[in-house]
Amino acid sequence: MAFEKTLKSPVTTNVLRPPGAVNELLFPSKCIRCGRCVEVCPYGSIRPLDIHAGIFTGTPLIHVTDIPCYLCMKCVEVCPTGTLRPITQQETKMGLAVINKHACITWNGELALCRTCYNICPFKETAIKLDELRPVVIDKYCTGCGLCVHGCQVTQENGKKAINVEPIYAYRRRAIANE
Amino acid sequence: MGLSRREFIKRTAALTAASYAGLSLPISNEDYSAHASDADSWHKGTCRLCGSGCRLELEVKNGKAVALRGIPQSRTNMGYLCMKGMLFYKLMGNNHPERLKKPLYRARKDQPFREISWDRALDIASKEFAKTVKKYGNNSVAYYGSGQAFTEETYIFQKVMRGGLKTNNVEGNPRLCMASAVGGYVTSFGADEPIGSYSNFERASCFFIIGSNTAEAHPVLFRRIMRRKMDNKDTVKVINADPRVSPTSRIADLHLQFAPGTDLALLNAMAYVILEDKLYNEDFLKNYADFRMGKKKKKVSLQKYMAFIKDYTPEKVARICGGNITADKIRKAALWFAKSEGTMSLWTMGINQRSRGVWANNLIHNLHILTGQLCRPGADSFSLTGQPNACGGVREGGGLCHILPAHRLVKKNKLRHQVERLWGIPEGRIPPKPGYHTMAMFEAVNEGKIKAIWINCTSPAQSLPNCDKYRKGMRREDVFIVVSDIFPTKTTELANLILPTAFIFEKTGVYGCTERRSQLTVKAVNAPGEAKPEVWMVREWALRLSKELNDPVIKKCVEPFMGKEPDYELPKAIWEEYTQKLTKGRDNDLSGATYEVLEKLPDGVQWPAPTKQWALKGGTDIKFVRGLDPLADKYAKNDLPYQFYGPAHPDRKLWIWLRPQKGPAEMPDSKYPFYLSTGRIIDHWHTSSMTGRIIELMRANPYAYVEVNPKDAERLGIKPGDMIEVVSRRGRNILPAKVYVGPCEGMVFVYWHDEDENRMINRVTKDAFDPGSKEPEFKICACRIKRVSGPRPLKPFLVHMKA
């Protein structure tokens, strides 16, 4: 059990690598735990994993429900090893925002109007649109920055929001958009 | 499958402290989910966070407000609410720890506040006002109120000021938002307020939305418009005219993006097309319309109007308007407008907050009069109101310096004496001269001409344009400022005396929304600490003033309200006097809309409602139409179906005005090359002293930002999140950038809710105002922008009471 835990990637729903991250299988061996990305992030979005994280100890993570990524792209510029590759805002694919239509108060017909996720998205009208006032994510353009998750008005009992970023690209060969 | 309400509430409550890392919010530790499945009771009321007038019910459990839900039978919202409406119970009773609970006083503004008793607070307020009146005369005192105060509150305040203190220095923040609409309705139709109702949303086949981001500012109304459009995709057209692409534009078939300040030309060009293509309604014009021009309201002929409009060819105007405007687009818009079965125009501050706001209003009405797009189903020239009670309380209740209750002008001797008679006070008691309008009032504070002012339920220190200039005056030690409110604001920071007031649902009163609809909210929970309803404060204050000034007439003003318990009986008595005496026989006759009637209905009553019987049916849906409006039948002078009996046009005609294009007061130039415009966002209300304290709403929009067009951003090397300095001739802000195809090129947009000194955009806006309505031009001024740094972590900011 303990062994499994030390090998299990911490990346999961709303818990993501910073922009430009290499495949999660390579991440722990490529990242030298220099902490530069942690230091440079003006928003304090990136936290290094603590000592209990096995082989992932010291690697950077973003909990978007706490502080999302504002896509300033500073971290990718300072990473000395290319673990975070120098990509642009638009190329970022930390994950994909997925709306839980049962939890979202606009989708589930609660007679309430909310579109916080839409308003707050840095790519409003591109990455997220309104379909008759209900939000829909456009997977091609969503960067997984998590701003929508952070702003979402609904927190479910399991701690998830009504919109959540799923790290679906973490194990792709190259987790960069449009490739 | 959907979430139950209760689950939703639980979920919002489940937001953990951890999820606020990085946000220093005043978080209440109350556990909102801690309630069993049954409510003790549900109480009907009205939402207080915009002018839509959504009806809702408050759930009360063990004396505590625990939830809000929409009322499906309500004709305004049909059960829908936006997040503001869902969540503001979190500010009620003891739910929020920061509510003002005790009167606070300091003799000098550089001293800290001390808690004092109500007895002492009222003594101080009356002594200071009495002293000022004795020393500097009656016009050295003033009342500055709000479109969020109940009608009963505005009414009693203005009665004591005018009848008691003999001054017309009675103003309110609707001067900043609705005054141009009032001016437009009165000069074009002869009567204030829209002819039709929201019911036209479901009947209109063309929407002309200009200068309104309905989707954000009136979200629940926008849902109805969107539904109408989506259910009739091909037959219902939506035209949106706005220099900024907003969420409202998303449903538009045609977006007219004109350069700021060219709206009058655009509207005249549409009239040009209507005349040229003979799209006007000859019968309607013959029966109901007249042409007027100039200050003297000179009557002119159709030919003269045609000659005037000749100057506004679509080709020429397209050049003036810039943006994406082409002559074809103008022609198309005019054609759709004129030809549809029913065209409904909608506008708010984009039109009203202009240095020629009244003219802009007139020009929209012109299009409706020319085409006869009025009075029939779906055809309406409909100004949306920003605040929940700007119409009911301030426009109808006599809350501006030049108007008395029930649409009476101060300067009309007959009407003024009528009011004096109805109040039972000596003739000549109300001065014949209007008082200071808002901008002049705060200028007078600057100049030390006003020495004592009572500011109720609003925060001019943040909401006035060019606010630094006026904050200077408010800081003067020789100006005594009383502020009554529920939370600390930028204005309580400048007060001598802070009076804690009861919030909605903690007191009883009526709100009158955009569509002439009056709706009652009855007290359901107790106010926190010693917070009191304003009506009680004013009555007690007036009694003391009467003693101080040895003037029995002041007492006479509140005599009918003596001995009434303040939570229900007192506002009821005030409403009775206002409706039964003051509105009876006037165009906003509300004498049928008693508390008993209002309590019976799920929503409320639309005036004219001269009888209880009529009021119980909901009142008047469309004004001026015989058979639909009891007053149209009563005042009919001929057999025509429409009777425009409004008090301002004795000729009973609708007036088409000759109004030329006029640019903004300040145009961009080489030093300040950008247009700056300001506005709202769905999750916040005004100065965010309330919505900023609702965690979910503050999280969604923790601070203001500046929207920059991507082309300008590229040119200036601005990336999303970069810190941008926005500077005008008056002040500066530093805000994060949002690069977004919203504002047109050469224009930036900032929302005005943020209380942080660096992000308070009214420090930058200009205080030029419309010479007619005296409403300031918040929507346009010149600025320059500069990138000052990359992204910086920002914290939300709220004014807190210093201990």
Ligand code: SF4
């Ligand atoms: S892109 Fe900027 S905000 Fe996002 S994690 Fe990197 S440094 Fe932080």
Ligand code: SF4
């Ligand atoms: S949809 Fe959400 S995660 Fe995707 S880009 Fe927009 S804010 Fe970021």
Ligand code: SF4
């Ligand atoms: S913010 Fe959350 S609740 Fe609101 S519309 Fe988006 S997903 Fe739904």
Ligand code: SF4
């Ligand atoms: S639309 Fe306006 S009135 Fe309706 S719930 Fe929202 S804030 Fe309240």
